[in-house]
Amino acid sequence: MKEWLLELIFPPRCAVCTEVLDMEERRGILCHDCAEQLPYVPKGICPHCGGVTETAGFCDFCLKEFAFESACAAFPYETVRRAIHLFKYDGGKKIGDGLGQLLADYMEKYHEAILAKTDFVLSVPLHPKKEKKRGFNQTHILCEQLSARTGLPFRRDILVRKRETAAQSTLDSSKQRRQNLKNAFAVTEDLIGKQVLLVDDIFTTGTTCNECAKELYRAGAQKVFVCCLSAAGKLS
Ligand SMILES: [Zn+2]
Numbered sequence: 001m002k003e004w005l006l007e008l009i010f011p012p013r014c015a016v017c018t019e020v021l022d023m024e025e026r027r028g029i030l031c032h033d034c035a036e037q038l039p040y041v042p043k044g045i046c047p048h049c050g051g052v053t054e055t056a057g058f059c060d061f062c063l064k065e066f067a068f069e070s071a072c073a074a075f076p077y078e079t080v081r082r083a084i085h086l087f088k089y090d091g092g093k094k095i096g097d098g099l100g101q102l103l104a105d106y107m108e109k110y111h112e113a114i115l116a117k118t119d120f121v122l123s124v125p126l127h128p129k130k131e132k133k134r135g136f137n138q139t140h141i142l143c144e145q146l147s148a149r150t151g152l153p154f155r156r157d158i159l160v161r162k163r164e165t166a167a168q169s170t171l172d173s174s175k176q177r178r179q180n181l182k183n184a185f186a187v188t189e190d191l192i193g194k195q196v197l198l199v200d201d202i203f204t205t206g207t208t209c210n211e212c213a214k215e216l217y218r219a220g221a222q223k224v225f226v227c228c229l230s231a232a233g234k235l236s
């Protein structure tokens with residue numbers, strides 16, 4: 001169907017509040033109000049536990065659970081739940097690009113120090129079969145935007161998925177989630193001395209990012225930072 005006809009039947013809506021967008025707003029994915037008052041996770045609040053912290057991103061208490069050096073999330077999951085769904089399942093490349101730009105805005109605003117230390121950006125990999133079925137890896141789109149904005153290279157070939165796994169959301173216990181991802185990832189290159197930024201769309205229990213981080217450290221990475229578009233923690 002022609003794009004103008006589609007827009008007539010399904011007018012584009014704000015990715016956050018679902019208000020129909022006017023012509024000018026349609027260049028982006030947000031209405032004026034949402035664009036002005038971006039509902040980022042506030043600085044000083046941990047996106048994982050909702051507790052108070054002195055910095056932007058995960059608090060020290062939460063970080064103890066994980067192998068990575070630091071982690072942050074731009075939005076509480078509920079805020080961007082609809083947008084992520086549209087992006088993942090309807091192949092909304094434009095929405096993905098828009099979300100990637102919002103993530104880049106957030107990183108520049110709150111995590112300049114991390115961007116300055118990062119050698120390159122990596123994405124949590126999908127199994128090639130799953131990627132083929134979906135047509136794309138949604139996190140690649142976020143990485144491409146982040147890379148375009150910051151100038152950091154996006155190395156999509158370094159962290160790969162070796163085997164298919166069950167969806168983490170279908171597993172109840174943390175042991176099952178860890179077991180499911182055991183030996184699921186591999187690193188294809190020596191990372192000695194490298195500081196890398198691992199990007200994902202939704203941080204839930206963190207098992208996936210943690211398993212990826214462990215693999216990156218095994219390959220010699222000096223520091224692994226994690227940045228997610230959203231966190232489905234206590235804030236959501
Ligand atoms: Zn809105």
Ligand SMILES: [Zn+2]
Nearest residue numbers: 046049059062
């Ligand atoms: Zn916390």
